[in-house]
């Protein structure tokens with residue numbers, strides 16, 4: 017009997033020594049499979065990246081003092097190279113396993129639950145998808161191969177039919193709206209700049225389509241840099257409260273109702289006003305927070321008389337003005353403490 021999906025066993029010898037036939041082998045840190053697939057290599061890079069994420073999270077909660085920019089620097093220097101090791105050989109069929117590692121890391125350092133989407137966390141941190149980064153490296157490598165014809169590269173490129181790797185990259189470039197032939201007429205640095213810009217533009221477009229209107233309202237810049245407040249609110253408890261308010265996932269009756277199945281129109285605040293406990297209500301009108309509001313919020317909005325309540329919330333939760341967001345972050349933390357104490 018012969019199973020179709022089982023590799024055929026051969027007897028190999030070299031100088032009289034029997035060679036073992038294996039399904040996969042690791043060479044220079046890359047796992048090669050007998051069927052030319054990439055799943056085994058992806059699992060290996062995912063495992064090593066997970067270990068680094070655990071170590072960074074531990075540092076973040078101890079000596080890192082909950083400072084997100086430091087954790088992001090470590091992540092970019094250590095975890096991303098691990099996730100993308102050997103990616104130049106070609107993309108994976110599915111990047112979900114690697115995207116989950118990035119999302120899990122962001123969720124841990126921001127201290128958010130599932131109610132905040134992965135795309136929102138990436139925008140806050142100024143990170144792009146692992147898949148986009150992977151394509152950037154693959155196309156850079158493709159450019160170097162074509163623009164620096166040394167060694168066996170000319171023979172490789174003249175193979176007929178064309179190597180599958182070249183076909184895959186050409187298709188991706190076409191999907192990005194870039195003509196491979198025209199790209200190769202440029203010098204390496206210009207060609208790389210164009211590819212990087214196109215991938216960033218597409219990432220931003222896709223993000224914009226997925227983000228909530230609330231988050232788009234508090235976002236002051238539309239680029240892929242981390243939110244300004246992350247570097248300026250140094251106390252992690254204040255920064256955490258501000259993130260939760262900005263991402264519309266502030267602990268409240270509104271949020272709790274999403275999990276307990278309470279209808280939206282019945283998620284009332286405990287203050288007895290009969291209003292839903294939204295972030296707008298907490299920041300602007302809830303009588304439970306009147307005292308901290310007088311010191312921390314009213315001085316910021318007293319001259320904004322022409323703005324609607326919705327516009328005031330966006331103004332208060334934006335990351336433009338350091339003094340503003342530090343005050344709002346402190347207010348949010350006090351409001352959270354009160355909510356938590358009365359649960």
Ligand SMILES: [Zn+2]
Pocket residue numbers: 285286287288289293297301302303304
């Ligand atoms: Zn209230």
